[in-house]
Amino acid sequence: MKYLINSVLHWYQQSLQYFRHLDGIAALALRIYLVPIFWMAGQNKLMHFNDTVAWFGNPDWGLDLPFPTLMAGLATSAELGGAVLLALGLFTRLVSIPLIITMIVAILTVHLPNGWQAIADANAPFANAQVLASSEKLEKAREILQNYGNYDWLTSSGSLVILNNGIEFAATYLIMLLALIVLGGGRYFSSDYWLSRYMNKFRK
Known part of the structure; x- marks a missing residue:
């Protein structure tokens, strides 16, 4: 019986070694899901930038944020630049940070009052x-x-x-971005992975 259990455990461990080559698919799926969301959001802000600035700064029907032009520019840049870098899987962990900040601001200022x-x-x-x-x-x-x-x-x-217009979608995107900070761009399917392999050649 002990031999059988050990054999099963050994087979299980060996199987995991093969599956580890697929562990980049999860990060790839998250990135592919998020790219069009942030790209469309950034494009919409850019195409109507004056309206975006007015909405960010207006205290009556907007968000009443300080420095609305700067805030609108940062949000637009984060979403457009973030979409491009996520698509490439380049600097995935780094670019997730401003996108997380954007999602937190959106949750607190836009969506939270709606539940x-x-x-x-x-x-x-x-x-x-x-x-x-x-x-x-x-x-x-x-x-x-x-x-x-x-x-x-x-x-x-x-x-x-x-x-x-509650926090449901923004919270979901926030959780996905938090996962990407842990996972990175993913094995094989990201520029981060190949850049890391290239840099490691010079460290040896």
Whole structure:
């Protein structure tokens, strides 16, 4: 029996040695997922930069942040530059830091007052008063569209929902970036890996 257990453990350890060559796939998947998100966010800020600056600085309908032009520039640069570097897997751990800061600022200044849910769903966990109140409004909107619009056509691309704009998505991206600080760009699939191998040749 002891011999059998030892054999199984030995086989298990040997199998893990083969799977370690695939450990870069997790980091690659995280990077590929995040690239279009940050690229589109940065592009949107850049294309409407004056509006972005106004939104960052306005105390009435904006974020009321200090130095709005600088803050908007930093956020735009972090998202566009971050998307490019994540796509390449270059300086992955380093570039994750400003993106994490961007996500924390977004959570605290934009999303936190709306609670957890990104899409309002009164039946889901963490439904706050704002989400619960949205159910009646959503039902009324459906009723209006069913009576006065082509409801089947309007919903043919997806269900009618109310955007709650909570922290759910930003928190998810934050967690993914924290994972990339630990994982790095990933074995084989990142510029970081090949740059590290190249640099190690000169250290020997």
